[in-house]
């Protein structure tokens with residue numbers, strides 16, 4: 001479970017400060033997919049950055065499974081990101097010289113690389129199968145479609161079995177068919193792995209797959225609402 005508790009984040013803006021997050025509180029339970037939407041500049045990326053320990057809020061707290069992760073030192077924050085968070089950004093950012101399987105084995109928590117043990121390989125293969133790429137394990141990034149690259153990206157984020165998955169505009173580089181497949185995949189994995197998932201998106205075509213949808217305007221949640229099913 002991830003809890004954002006009364007988060008305030010501001011950036012310097014000339015002589016004043018610009019409020020990017022204005023007392024934001026939000027919880028995603030285990031197995032829950034929460035969509036976060038809102039106009040450009042409303043604070044969506046700022047929210048994910050704070051949740052990912054990549055930005056420090058002015059005030060408020062982030063808790064994962066009841067433990068506060070705000071205000072940690074650099075090493076402790078890096079450990080939280082490695083062990084408890086899965087992070088999926090807009091672009092897949094795969095390593096061009098590694099095949100799909102090795103992208104997963106290169107993640108430090110899998111202790112892999114060339115010397116990856118059997119157990120690590122088996123779990124990487126299993127993850128690729130879970131994202132529908134069992135047959136593409138040996139393909140290089142340039143041999144994969146945009147949608148397939150994003151699936152590898154998602155599988156890579158799940159290597160450490162994170163309790164929280166943070167996803168920023170995962171479909172913006174994809175065509176509409178790949179888009180719905182990626183959202184469907186994230187919804188399925190959230191439910192089957194019991195992950196707490198925050199997914200930022202402009203694209204509300206697949207909002208019915210969210211358990212909840214919240215809208216940010218000027219850094220504040222304006223209308224938390226049950227997604228219409």
Ligand SMILES: Nc1ncnc2c1ncn2[C@@H]1O[C@H](COP(=O)(O)OP(=O)(O)OP(=O)(O)O)[C@@H](O)[C@H]1O
Pocket residue numbers: 011012018019020038039040041042043044045046047
């Ligand atoms: N590093 C920064 N320094 C100063 N201001 C920033 C910084 N990052 C974001 N902002 C400002 O904070 C506000 C929220 O930005 P943020 O990127 O979180 O919004 P967003 O909803 O993710 O927007 P988009 O949909 O365009 O990505 C905006 O006014 C933005 O200009």
